[in-house]
Amino acid sequence: MLDRSDILEARDRVRETSRHTPLEYSHTYSSMTGADVHLKLETFQRTGAFKIRGATNRIATLSEEQKDAGVVTASAGNHAQGVALAATRVGVDSKIVMPEHAPISKVKATESYGAEVVLHGADYAEAAEHAHELEREEGRIYVHAFDDELVMAGQGTIGLEIVEDRPEVETVVVPIGGGGLISGIAAAVKGEKPDARVIGVQAEGASSAATSLRKGERVSIEGVDTIADGIATRSVGERPFEHIREYVDEVVTVSDPEIAVTITYLLERSKTLVEGAGAVPLAAVLFEKFDYADDETIVPVLSGGNIDLNTLTNVIVRGLVETGRYLKIRTVLTDQPGALEELLDIFTAHRANIYAIHHDRTSREVEMSDTEVEIELEMRGPDHVDAFLSDLREAGYEVDVLA
Incomplete structure (x- = not known):
């Protein structure tokens, strides 16, 4: 311990x-x-x-023979960067296995610190399995992300x-x-x-x-x-x-x-x-x-x-969305002049700011005389959202909350 x-x-x-x-x-x-x-x-x-802290401490304890062999590890991103920088600072070659879907920003950052990046596996566990294969095949020292x-x-x-x-x-x-x-x-x-x-x-x-x-x-x-x-x-x-x-x-x-x-x-x-x-x-x-x-x-x-x-x-x-600051809704309007204006009167009354409106007259979910409307809105919090949706429904609109 x-x-x-x-x-x-x-x-x-x-x-x-x-x-x-x-x-x-x-x-x-x-x-x-x-x-x-x-x-x-x-x-x-x-x-x-x-991660630079642990990686530096581990690499600082390597023997000269181990440093010459190089290091390998697996990481979702942060340990990768820590090992890459720590190794490069003392002239040690590093190879990092990252999951195939690792954030591109972390991949590029790891490469910028001097490591060779290998993308392999769906998650950390699969990346680690491949890193251990490279450890055995190439004689590198494995720098574990946490179990060390x-x-x-x-x-x-x-x-x-x-x-x-x-x-x-x-x-x-x-x-x-x-x-x-x-x-x-x-x-x-x-x-x-x-x-x-x-x-x-x-x-x-x-x-x-x-x-x-x-x-x-x-x-x-x-x-x-x-x-x-x-x-x-x-x-x-x-x-x-x-x-x-x-x-x-x-x-x-x-x-x-x-x-x-x-x-x-x-x-x-x-x-x-x-x-x-x-x-x-x-x-x-x-x-x-x-x-x-x-x-x-x-x-x-x-x-x-x-x-x-x-x-x-x-x-x-x-x-x-979770804090009631963004709302995306879907409703159905009669496809005739003035229908959208009547809906927007409620928006104006609640001072709901519109990001975007999308009309879909081809949706099979509505009658041919109607149009489906999706609207993205800026809101001011959960109470604002609740009051706004309540007034829409009281006015007879069937509203689906999409986000």
Whole structure:
């Protein structure tokens, strides 16, 4: 098991490569929750995520013979960039296997740090299997994304920084994928402040740690389905699972809509870009997935900001839908002059701003004398949406909400 001394040694190794990232008080989220919320912004870390810490610590311990052999790993993106940069800095050749559908931004970033990228498999598990094949075939050293105590110790340097910057911290909230991040942070925090809580958070569609804890043994789930690709793993690591059982107080889950809302809040309120995995700790606080007291000092670890722009576009729209800021509806009008004007009178009364209107006279779902209309609208919140839809239906319109 990791202890404080392992993480202190790791800090000495990673000091020149990784940054001591900011820990900032958030008036917005403190007001929303009643807690004393401080954001640990690993989004400002080199490579845009925490993974550079663990990768640097692992590669720094390689022998000269191992460095000459080169390294290989599998990653959904952030560990890939961390290994690529850490290896390149010390002249080690690196090969990274990423899932075939890895965000293009993470693929290009990994290549820019000097690694050779191989796209293989539908998810992390299949990518890792191929990476181990390359390990055997080419004699490379495998740098595991999470199931490695040196990697875990490197990630644990975040915990040291949290306690140093906010000694009164009471609860640290950390995302869980394979479990390396929370293992290191929990060991560091408990080593410095045994009474502090560490809460782990997973996406509902990738809840291997939560499932394993519930069953009392490490299990692999059949598949993953979440926008938080950075924590989309089928199983928590063997070593991390033991650390989670020893050090972590509770593991909770959040839904993809909750993640999307949190990403939107962070962009709009905090001017901070995070990926799905980076949003889950704050989502757990905002949606009260665990109990906390008024004025409790809570530190959500925003672990990374490397979100693909195509994904971000979809997430923002979903976040606006969930918060009642965007509405897409379908209704049927009589296909005659003035019908649309009558409908728009209700829109005007509610000051609903129209993004787009689409008429479809060819739909087989309506009579030939009618036309189907889809309308996209900017709204001002859930109450505005409810009142608007209520008035439409009272006026006799049959309305389907599409988004």
